[in-house]
Amino acid sequence: MSVGIDKMSFFSSDMYLDMVDLANARNEDPNKYLIGIGQKKQAVIPNTQDVVTMAANACEKIIDDDNRKKIDLIIFGTETGVDNSKSAAIYLQNMLGLSRRARAFEVKQACYGATAGLQMAKEYVTNHPDKQALVIGADIARYGIKTPGEVTQGGGAMAMVVSSNPSMLEFEGPSTFYSDDIMDFWRPLYRTEAVVDGHYSNDVYVKFFKNTWDEYKKITGLSIDDFKAMTFHLPYTKMGIKGLRAILNEADEDKQEHLKQEFEYGRKYNENVGNLYTGSLYLNVLSLLNNSTDLQTGDRIGLFSYGSGAQGEFFSMKLKDGFKNDQLADQIDTDLKNRKRVSVEEYERIFNNWIPIKDGDINLDYENDSADFFLKGVKNHQRIYGRK
Known part of the structure; x- marks a missing residue:
């Protein structure tokens, strides 16, 4: 029996900021963003969308009457939670009408949360092959107006159904992991924007990739020649290129060119959406x-x-017969193409209208939100959600 990802879907805002517009507004050479960072567009998330609504909008594309009955584990990976106690998974469970006889909880370890959830789901389904698990990676990346990290913002949600005998991807063999207590990126409880040491984080990222990759080769006996493609956590796509380059010397020239070409296919969605934190790796995979x-x-x-x-993990998956869903691929392409381009001034207004971390009721202009699930506001310390 194999276990893996049976379905995947993605959701993000219907608005974007062009990186050339941002570069011009910040008096930067556009190529610094387009080539140096590797980003073309950035999703602009309105305050009527949070990780719960984005996850629900992603899930409705892959949840049907059949798997709704089978899902009894809901794991929500995020570092943009909506409550310091109650998990986003509980809200999601109710919004999607999933079984009350389910475990539902939230996982946090920066951008690694969805992977932790995926690995837990793998073990659960292995022991309960007639059941399924729903794993979410949803986040909104915020660094602040006119900060060095501004170009690596974005947001969205990835949803994955894990099952036995999956149609898309099956887990293969062991994982290797490496962790250390470092301060390359963090977000204190009193902030909606992250704090980051960008150069340090880049170095640690490559170090962790090399550590887990080298350990993986040792315990499996596999080499770079055994892989058709490599996928990465992509807070910005140039970071993944740095990771890939760290091991390209292990392959001959033909293999190097092939892996670089597959990387280009894989970063198409990420370079047009931006940073999803916990969902970034899986958006890379889907792309x-x-x-x-x-x-x-x-x-x-x-x-x-x-x-x-920090936490790093390397693992492999094999493609199944139904790894490509043409209908969903066409829908994603259409959604990305039909997004509204906002000006830098509009983006700044939307960014500054984010729900603050403070007491008080809030009513939001949700009528203009085109998504099926949306946030209506806050009343008596409770988030009020709506559905079209």
């Missing part, structure tokens, strides 16, 4: 599956997950 022209059933892909603070 690879939907856009590559050379993948085949049985191909092995590598996945490197990284969460600042």
